[in-house]
Amino acid sequence: TRSTRPQRLLKAVRKHAARGDPQSVISAIDHFCRHSEWAMNIGDEKGSILDSVVSELNPEKVLELGTYCGYSTVRIARLLPPGARLITLEFNAGYAAIARQVIAWAGLEDRVQLVEGASEDWIPRMKEHFGIETFDFVFLDHWKDRYLPDTKLMEDCGLLRKGTVLLADNVICPGVPDYLQYVRNSLSYKSCYFKSHLEYTKAEDGLEKSVFLG
Ligand SMILES: O=C(NCCc1nnc(-c2ccc3[nH]cnc3c2)[nH]1)c1cc(-c2ccc(F)cc2)cc(O)c1O
Numbered sequence: 336t337r338s339t340r341p342q343r344l345l346k347a348v349r350k351h352a353a354r355g356d357p358q359s360v361i362s363a364i365d366h367f368c369r370h371s372e373w374a375m376n377i378g379d380e381k382g383s384i385l386d387s388v389v390s391e392l393n394p395e396k397v398l399e400l401g402t403y404c405g406y407s408t409v410r411i412a413r414l415l416p417p418g419a420r421l422i423t424l425e426f427n428a429g430y431a432a433i434a435r436q437v438i439a440w441a442g443l444e445d446r447v448q449l450v451e452g453a454s455e456d457w458i459p460r461m462k463e464h465f466g467i468e469t470f471d472f473v474f475l476d477h478w479k480d481r482y483l484p485d486t487k488l489m490e491d492c493g494l495l496r497k498g499t500v501l502l503a504d505n506v507i508c509p510g511v512p513d514y515l516q517y518v519r520n521s522l523s524y525k526s527c528y529f530k531s532h533l534e535y536t537k538a539e540d541g542l543e544k545s546v547f548l549g
């Protein structure tokens with residue numbers, strides 16, 4: 336049967352990127368998405384904003400919601416010190432299978448743990464299953480109607496501490512109005528918007544950075 340877009344994206348990584356070289360994996364995926372087939376990776380423009388937030392924070396414990404093909408997983412993990420840990424949740428088994436291979440091609444599997452399943456099932460199990468106390472950084476890039484309930488769930492599970500940074504993709508396109516209203520009006524968050532564009536297009540999109548105040 337016909338291959339899937341993530342399978343074709345992985346093929347492009349294997350063809351054009353060097354094993355163990357995360358930057359070449361990032362460039363290969365961006366080239367594929369610009370010149371062959373659009374795919375819902377954060378992309379190079381918003382990806383640079385992600386890089387600057389991660390580099391400034393230097394997080395030890397990172398949670399990513401929504402792995403897809405592992406593009407942002409590679410962007411984040413390549414900036415982490417070897418002792419740091421990134422747990423990434425993916426709901427779709429097909430996406431997870433591709434992401435594992437992209438992460439391995441980049442040579443970053445030692446600091447990434449990809450977990451398959453629903454965020455609402457795994458967030459309550461982070462402490463007992465992964466020995467995580469709290470996260471330093473959370474990247475939200477999964478189903479847009481899950482951003483708000485999962486943020487409240489992370490609060491309730493005590494996974495956020497004073498200073499934890501949440502960075503949310505797609506706050507304009509496809510848009511997460513309920514999440515934006517919450518983090519911008521809650522006294523528990525200091526929030527700011529980074530205006531950008533939907534990956535590989537001229538449409539507006541942006542990232543919302545929200546610091547949990549405890
Ligand atoms: O849907 C998106 N991303 C979500 C994928 C995902 N990958 N994994 C999950 C997951 C993971 C654990 C989960 N637990 C419960 N639900 C879960 C869903 N969700 C998305 C869509 C667009 C987009 C924009 C304009 C268009 F015209 C069409 C599309 C752009 C983006 O940057 C996105 O991130």
Ligand SMILES: [Mg+2]
Binds near residue numbers: 504505
């Ligand atoms: Mg996204």
